[in-house]
Amino acid sequence: MMGKAKILEFNKPADFYSRTAQKMTESSNYLGALSMMRHALEKDKDNAEYTMQMAEILTGLGKYEESNSLLFDLLLHSDELRNECFFGMGCNFIGLNDFEKAQESFEKYMDEDPYGEFADEIEDFLMLFDDAMEYEDQLLEDAKEREYQKLAQEGKRLLDDGNYEQAVKVLRKIDTNNPELLFAKNNLALSYYCIKELDLAVDAAKSVLSIDKSNIHANCNMAIFLTEKGEMKKADEYLAAALRQPLEVQDDIFKAAITLCELKRHADALKYLTNFLSTSPYDEKALFFAGIASYNLKRYPDAVKYLTDITKLDPGDSVAAYYVSHVKAAMEDETLFEEVGYIYQVPPKEARNRMKYLNDCIKLPEQVFHGMWQNDKKLNDVILWGLEYGDLFIKRAVAEIVGGFGGEKAEHVLRRYILRRNQPDEVKNDIFVILKRMKAAEPYVAYFNGGVVEVKVGMADAEKGAGYKELFDLLVAKTKEHYSDNMAGKAAGLLKKYKEIGHGEAYIAEPNEFAAAITFVVLYFSEMTQEPSAVAKIYGADVDRMSGMVMDIINVIEADEEE
Numbered sequence: 001m002m003g004k005a006k007i008l009e010f011n012k013p014a015d016f017y018s019r020t021a022q023k024m025t026e027s028s029n030y031l032g033a034l035s036m037m038r039h040a041l042e043k044d045k046d047n048a049e050y051t052m053q054m055a056e057i058l059t060g061l062g063k064y065e066e067s068n069s070l071l072f073d074l075l076l077h078s079d080e081l082r083n084e085c086f087f088g089m090g091c092n093f094i095g096l097n098d099f100e101k102a103q104e105s106f107e108k109y110m111d112e113d114p115y116g117e118f119a120d121e122i123e124d125f126l127m128l129f130d131d132a133m134e135y136e137d138q139l140l141e142d143a144k145e146r147e148y149q150k151l152a153q154e155g156k157r158l159l160d161d162g163n164y165e166q167a168v169k170v171l172r173k174i175d176t177n178n179p180e181l182l183f184a185k186n187n188l189a190l191s192y193y194c195i196k197e198l199d200l201a202v203d204a205a206k207s208v209l210s211i212d213k214s215n216i217h218a219n220c221n222m223a224i225f226l227t228e229k230g231e232m233k234k235a236d237e238y239l240a241a242a243l244r245q246p247l248e249v250q251d252d253i254f255k256a257a258i259t260l261c262e263l264k265r266h267a268d269a270l271k272y273l274t275n276f277l278s279t280s281p282y283d284e285k286a287l288f289f290a291g292i293a294s295y296n297l298k299r300y301p302d303a304v305k306y307l308t309d310i311t312k313l314d315p316g317d318s319v320a321a322y323y324v325s326h327v328k329a330a331m332e333d334e335t336l337f338e339e340v341g342y343i344y345q346v347p348p349k350e351a352r353n354r355m356k357y358l359n360d361c362i363k364l365p366e367q368v369f370h371g372m373w374q375n376d377k378k379l380n381d382v383i384l385w386g387l388e389y390g391d392l393f394i395k396r397a398v399a400e401i402v403g404g405f406g407g408e409k410a411e412h413v414l415r416r417y418i419l420r421r422n423q424p425d426e427v428k429n430d431i432f433v434i435l436k437r438m439k440a441a442e443p444y445v446a447y448f449n450g451g452v453v454e455v456k457v458g459m460a461d462a463e464k465g466a467g468y469k470e471l472f473d474l475l476v477a478k479t480k481e482h483y484s485d486n487m488a489g490k491a492a493g494l495l496k497k498y499k500e501i502g503h504g505e506a507y508i509a510e511p512n513e514f515a516a517a518i519t520f521v522v523l524y525f526s527e528m529t530q531e532p533s534a535v536a537k538i539y540g541a542d543v544d545r546m547s548g549m550v551m552d553i554i555n556v557i558e559a560d561e562e563e
Helices: 015-024 030-043 046-058 064-077 080-097 099-112 119-139 141-161 163-170 181-196 199-207 216-228 231-244 250-262 266-279 284-296 301-311 316-332 348-362 365-373 377-389 392-405 407-417 425-437 459-481 483-502 510-527 532-539 545-563
Strands: 446-450 453-456
Touching: 015 030, 015 046, 030 046, 030 301, 046 064, 046 080, 064 080, 064 407, 080 099, 080 119, 099 119, 099 453, 141 163, 141 181, 163 181, 181 199, 181 216, 199 216, 216 231, 216 250, 231 250, 250 266, 250 284, 266 284, 284 301, 284 316, 301 316, 316 377, 348 365, 348 377, 348 392, 365 377, 365 407, 377 392, 377 407, 392 407, 392 425, 392 459, 392 483, 407 425, 425 446, 459 483, 459 510, 459 532, 483 510, 483 545, 510 532, 510 545, 532 545
Parallel strands: none
Antiparallel strands: 446 453
């Protein structure tokens, strides 16, 4: 009779994983190195050298924001690695095309150590920046062109943030035929498309093609817009014009790929995505599109591989994880197959299930709920999903939940979030106040208003934020209860807009009347007429005071929209 097999536990020290990661990095196996460094930091999370090594690996993977998040944290806690941090941040900003911040980071390095290890490389970079600025000065000769350049960058940021109406407001101010600013007209076309103004989108795209008829992005946009309008023959002509061009720049290859995805030409899209990934193998959006295209073509093993690579890059990405499970289920049971769209989000039914799960968890005793935050992967996945991919209401609600947990883990999640370029500033504004309430050390380094800033929150600001939080909670709860989730979202959006215009401070002391007034205005704009007294009754508000606020709100909003 055989004895029991002896099981050897694989329990290596942190240094083993660090050395293994270094070897993998040297052989360009960044995914493997990433996994090894996660193990190293699990065993020694406060090791500054390991954190720096992880930041370098993330840079190699093209995850520049995540790398900078670690480097900013190191700057707060380690004097010994300051210069290495500045150099790494400069390299990351180059990857993010933020050359102004890259130059600033490199200059800080040179100020502290002009003869340091990376000084020669930095001098080369700074010379390139000077040449680039001189070239840009020649292209943008007058002040008007410079202003247009700023507007173009702001418009792109708003488009990327999903703030389409505001992007239209900014981008339509640009009136120039400068070829260097054609991207702004393309972004204006996309912004119109996103707010369902198809005719205006077509006009904007045509204005680009009148200057550059071979413009790849404009031709791709026209193919999408005209397909939406049902003009298939013309759409095919524009697509053919785009694909006839030599696609040598990664941005152009990706534009062609996502256009083909949008048009459900999965096989053609996959060819371009494969081309793109051959040069940018760790681009998560391209991996996602390639995974979905493979799935739609029923190439299930390829789909699993692409999507699994995303989960290796970010174990907290539960969107990719959801689709890995979905593809595997279809492999087992072909009747489950149905084409999936190219939206980086879980389907509506799954989103509702996640929110129900979160609401059920919130109802648990506080000690149980807080314990789940520390140990329950499903809850963590749902919370991170809500912050990253939820709508504005969900993001704000989840940010408050995370802040309520308190502690190092919650602080890390929130600090990482405010450095994400693709997340809305209004949520980051809330998080500054939340971090202040958590007594998290300042400054709060954030990507805010189009650039990286260091934020300090005064107690008056924190109290003001708390006042808005109470008003926000009251407004959303009552509007959901008496009207609908959709109306609650509109009410929250109107409150945000009114606050940003700067006209809400005087009414914070009267939250019931103010919330009632916001609700009434939302109903008014939605053509859902109600008696003022009926709305005031919901909040226990004084109807006369509420009515005065209503007129003020309507006048301010309409005046802002006319600008």
